[in-house]
Amino acid sequence: MSTQLTPILSEFWDAERSWTLETYEQHDGYRALRTALAGDAADLVAAAKESGLRGRGGAGFPTGMKWGFLPPPDGGPRYLVVNADESEPGTCKDTPLMMAAPQFLIEGMIITSFAIDCHHAFIYVRGEIVHVYRRLMRAVEEAYAAGYLGKDILGSGFDLDITVHAGAGAYICGEETALLDSLEGRRGQPRLKPPFPAVAGLYARPTVVNNVESIASVPSIVMHGADWFAGMGTEKSQGYGLFSLSGHVERPGQYEAPLGITLRELLEMAGGMRGGKKLKFWTPGGSSTPIFTDAHLDVPLDFESVAAEGSMLGTRALQIFDETVSVVRAVSRWTDFYAHESCGKCTPCREGTFWLKQILERLEAGRGRPGDIEKLDDICDNILGRSFCALGDGATSPITSAIQYFREEFEEAMHTPWQETFPAGRNTLFAKESQPA
C-alpha cells in the first residue's frame, strides 16, 4: 500500500471534548488566524489559489478563484455563506467534522472573511442534525468570548459576526443559489445564473458560498503554506480530503487521505468487503455521481481521473454495495429521492423525475414494458443539461450508469421482481443476528 492517511481535520477527533475551543487551541488552533490578520488580504486570496484547493462540496471549483471573482469593494456589504446543508445521499463528512471539531470551520470563516472583506458570515446547516447545530452555536459563542469574533478581532481592527442558521429539510438547499433564497426566508429554489453569487448573492450583494470542508481546510493552508497543501494529492487535484466509506465494508467510516487514493487502498484500510463478499457497484461521490463497478477499483480518486472514467469525484461519498444488492432496487430508491426533493421550479426535473419513478416502480415489480429501458435513457437525456440546476442532472446519473453497466438486470426486470434474484435482507447490518444469510 503506497498511500497513507493524512489526518489533519480529523487529527484529534478522539480527544476528550474534542469540540471545544480549548482542545482546538491545544492543537495549533487560531495560530493561522494570527498569521492571516498580520498579513494582507490579497495574499490570502493568492495563497488559496496557489494551494490548488478546489471546492470540497462536490463541484470542485477552485476555492481561491471563487474568492477572486468578487468585484472590488464598493463600500457595501459582502457576505460569506458556508454551505453546511450536507444532504447528498452517501455524504457524511461535514457532519462528523462539525460535531467533533467545529472550530476548524470557524477559524476558516474568519480568515476567509478577512480575505474577501466580509463582516457578516453565515453557516447554513441542515436542520436535521440538531446536535451539530448545538455544537456550531457553542463554537461561535466560544469564539466571541475569546475575542476571535466581534469587534476589532485580536486588535487587528477587523470586525466579524457569524450567524448560524438552521434549514428545515430540503435537499435542494444544498444548491448554492437555492441556499441563498432559503437564507433570505424564501422557498429554496435555485436562481438563474448569471448573475453568479459572487456578483449578486445574498441580498443581491457579492457573496462567496463555500462548502464546510473547503473553509475548514483554509487554516491549515495559511499555517503551513500553499506549497505544503499543493504537495499532497495529484497534479490537478491537490491537497487532502475526507473519504467516507459506507455500506458493505468491514469498517465503514471517515478516512482522511490525499486526493488520488484508490478505492482498493481505502478498502484495504477499511478491512475489505463485509463478510468477504464481492464488490458489485459503488458511488465515488454520492448518488448524483454515476456509479462505478469492480472494474474501477484502481481509479485514482481525484477530479480528473474519476471524470475520465465517466463519473465525478463529488463529495468522496463511497457507498459500497456487494453482490447481494439489486441495482434496479438501488436506482429506483434513489429516483424516489430525486422526485421527492425536486423543487418543482423547472419542467424537465419536476416532470421527468416523476416519469422515471413510475417506470422504475414497475421494473422493481418485474412488470417492465417493452421499450422501458430506452425510455429511461431518453427521459434522462431530456433532463440532463436541460434542468435549472444540478439536481436534475444528478437524478439521471444513477440511472444511465446503471443501465450502462448492468443492462441485463433491467432486462430481467421485464418479468422478474428484484426480490426473486436478490432477496432483501441477505446482507443487512443485522443479517447474522436476525435471519439466515
Added chain:
Amino acid sequence: MSGTHEREDMRSQLDEASERRVHHSVPGHSDDGPLHHHTPLHASEEPYPEDVLAQLVADGEQVIARYPQKRSALLPLLHLVQSVDGYVTGRGVRLCAELLDLTTAEVSGVATFYTQYKRHPNGEYTVGVCTNTLCAVMGGDQIFDEVSEHLGIGHDETTEDGRITLERVECNAACDYAPVVMVNWEFFDDQTPESTKELTDRLRAGEPVTPTRGPSRVCTFKQVSRVLAGFPDGLADEGPGAGTASLRGTLLAKEKGWTAPRPDSGTDTEATPEGQAGGRAQGQYGSVDADANEPDEVPTSEGVKDVDETKGDER
C-alpha cells in the same frame, strides 16, 4: 379587508392541492391505507394567550436581530412557532407575517416547502427511519416495516397517545452508521428492528432515551424546535465528539504512525507565504500560476480572468 379574505381562501385551496401532491410524492407511501387527517394550516384560530404572545414576540425580535434583512428570520421563526404549537398553526403563520411584514400567503408558501415544518399536530417524538438506498439496503426498509407494524401506524402518522410520529426520512448524513434512525433529529446509529422497536417502547413509556451521538437524552419535538430557532439549550457539551465510525481513519493513522506531512522546519511561520516579508515564497508546484503570486494583487474581474485562462479550469 376583503383582499385579505380572498388571499386566505386561495391559500387554503392551494394548501389542499399541495397536500394531495405531497402525499403522492412520499416514497413508498401507499394510497390504499388510511390517510392521516391533515389539519389545514389555518386550523388554530384561537389567539395566543397574552403571556405566550409576549414571549413569542420578544424571542422573534431576537431572531430578527441576527439578520441584515428581516425576512431571513422566517425559517427560524417557523421553528419557533413549532416550539410552542407543536406544528405550524394558522396563528403562527399570522404571527410570522406580522413580525416580518409579509402576507400570510408568503409565509405559508415557505412553510409548505420544507419537510421539517409540520402541518398537523406532531407527536412528542418524531421517529425517522432512513430509507434512502444505502440505509434501506443495510436494513432500513426492514426496520421501517417492523416498527410500522409494531406501532400500527404508517409514514407521517402519529400514535394515538400522541407520543410518536413515524416517518421515512431521506439521507441524514450518517451513512457510515447505516441503518440510521433519527429521533427528533438526534442520531441513533447502527440500528436493528429490535433496537428501534425497543426505542419506541421506551419513548411511549416516557422513559429517557440516549442517542448514540448527541446529548444525554432526547428532547421533545417542541424543545428541539426551540433549539432550531437558534436558542441554545445548554446541551452542546454533552455526548461524544465522534462515534466509532467517524474515528476509524484517525485511529488507524495513529496505529500505523501515519501523519500529514509537516513543513520542512516545523516552525510554521517560515513556510507560510505570510511569513515572507515583502514577497512570497515561490511555489515549487508546476501548475501554480505565477501572476497570482504577486503580493500586491487585488482581485479584480480582469485579474481573475487571467488566472482562469492560465489555470485552464473549465468550471
